[in-house]
Amino acid sequence: MGHSGDCFLVPGTVRMNQACLEAMAGPTITARGGEFREVMARLNSGLRYTFNLSPSSDLKKNQSWSGDDDYKVIVVSGSGTAAMEMVMANRFRRNDRVLVPTNGKFGERVAEMGSRFCIVKHLKYEWGRSFDLGEVEEQLARGNWEAVAICHNETSTGITQDAVEIAEMCKKYGVALIIDGITSVGGLPVYPEEWGAEAVVVGAQKCTAGPSGIAAIAVSSHFIDRCTAIRNQGDSNPTYYLDILAALKKGDDDQTPWTPAINLAMGWAVALETLKSEGLEQRWNRCLHMAKGVRTLFGDLGFELLADEYARSATVTAIMYPDGVDDSWRTLLREKYETQVIGAQDHLKGKMFRVGSMGETPLSEMVEGCKRMLECFRECGHDLPETDVESYFQ
Numbered sequence: 001m002g003h004s005g006d007c008f009l010v011p012g013t014v015r016m017n018q019a020c021l022e023a024m025a026g027p028t029i030t031a032r033g034g035e036f037r038e039v040m041a042r043l044n045s046g047l048r049y050t051f052n053l054s055p056s057s058d059l060k061k062n063q064s065w066s067g068d069d070d071y072k073v074i075v076v077s078g079s080g081t082a083a084m085e086m087v088m089a090n091r092f093r094r095n096d097r098v099l100v101p102t103n104g105k106f107g108e109r110v111a112e113m114g115s116r117f118c119i120v121k122h123l124k125y126e127w128g129r130s131f132d133l134g135e136v137e138e139q140l141a142r143g144n145w146e147a148v149a150i151c152h153n154e155t156s157t158g159i160t161q162d163a164v165e166i167a168e169m170c171k172k173y174g175v176a177l178i179i180d181g182i183t184s185v186g187g188l189p190v191y192p193e194e195w196g197a198e199a200v201v202v203g204a205q206k207c208t209a210g211p212s213g214i215a216a217i218a219v220s221s222h223f224i225d226r227c228t229a230i231r232n233q234g235d236s237n238p239t240y241y242l243d244i245l246a247a248l249k250k251g252d253d254d255q256t257p258w259t260p261a262i263n264l265a266m267g268w269a270v271a272l273e274t275l276k277s278e279g280l281e282q283r284w285n286r287c288l289h290m291a292k293g294v295r296t297l298f299g300d301l302g303f304e305l306l307a308d309e310y311a312r313s314a315t316v317t318a319i320m321y322p323d324g325v326d327d328s329w330r331t332l333l334r335e336k337y338e339t340q341v342i343g344a345q346d347h348l349k350g351k352m353f354r355v356g357s358m359g360e361t362p363l364s365e366m367v368e369g370c371k372r373m374l375e376c377f378r379e380c381g382h383d384l385p386e387t388d389v390e391s392y393f394q
């Protein structure tokens with residue numbers, strides 16, 4: 001079936017479905033009553049599914065945040081960055097050493113943020129290039145590391161890190177693994193337990209098609225033990241709003257320590273139910289299918305893709321502009337072709353655009369969006385042959 005209307009192919013925020021929007025438009029409820037606890041229980045249970053953890057009850061007073069495995073989920077009022085800060089600030093002491101390999105903007109942010117709370121060694125690789133895992137291992141072998149922290153899916157450059165390999169190294173050298181999974185959880189394979197990750201962060205507005213301004217963390221019992229021990233030793237970084245121990249105290253009761261983002265939680269719970277009805281693996285597959293179509297289509301047409309070929313992301317594709325085209329293409333695309341993608345950041349600004357293949361975006365919207373992108377390139381004077389776009393997405 002074809003797609004009519006605008007195409008919104010941004011790698012987060014993504015469009016929310018009608019049920020999610022309607023859930024957020026419900027009447028105000030209190031933060032402390034049973035009604036909100038019901039919302040939290042549904043949300044916690046949906047999060048455990050999305051994080052690929054063992055199931056939990058979606059009924060209040062039933063430990064919705066925990067399951068048969070070693071993990072708990074914690075909802076954070078704030079965007080993904082708040083959740084990431086909660087992890088870094090609470091888990092490390094000022095003199096803990098944390099290794100942060102990066103190849104894009106968001107990994108660099110993990111390094112920058114981390115350096116406020118611990119000693120970060122930033123292994124900075126070129127944007128879009130895979131980490132030099134040999135160098136990462138060399139560093140780990142020198143010892144004395146508390147953790148490795150990575151941005152799993154680098155939204156700024158369209159590259160997904162080899163988390164399995166990094167997780168193995170972390171196990172081998174006995175260091176914690178911290179994951180910014182903000183654009184991977186719910187959109188591509190993530191296995192917190194198998195990887196032995198101590199903390200994985202997700203933002204609602206990305207692969208789960210929830211509202212912006214709410215996020216969550218999956219944490220292991222070792223993570224909780226370390227945060228508790230550090231606090232008991234009087235060695236912790238200053239936090240108040242993002243104090244994870246305060247959040248943990250309320251978790252058993254399907255509550256949050258401060259007034260939560262109530263309506264966002266209502267919407268996110270519904271978005272996660274939509275994800276569950278699609279199926280987690282089905283969603284991963286749909287995202288990958290769309291990303292593969294985009295990669296191959298633009299690759300065949302001679303566009304250069306930024307990320308290393310074997311590590312391209314299933315949820316975002318970064319495509320270099322051909323010579324003679326700049327970001328005014330995106331303005332025309334939005335205004336005339338009613339299609340939105342996103343530009344690049346920092347030194348790649350104006351040189352590249354990024355196409356999101358996450359959330360609930362249907363295949364038909366991606367196909368139509370790609371047709372419009374090609375047409376818009378033609379209008380900008382970039383000669384392209386007629387192409388059967390549909391055939392790339394079959």
Ligand SMILES: Cc1ncc(COP(=O)(O)O)c(C=O)c1O
Pocket residue numbers: 012079080081082106151153154155156180181182183203
């Ligand atoms: C991989 C990654 N990490 C972190 C962030 C920052 O998250 P937020 O804007 O939700 O704070 C983003 C946002 O695009 C992201 O894609």
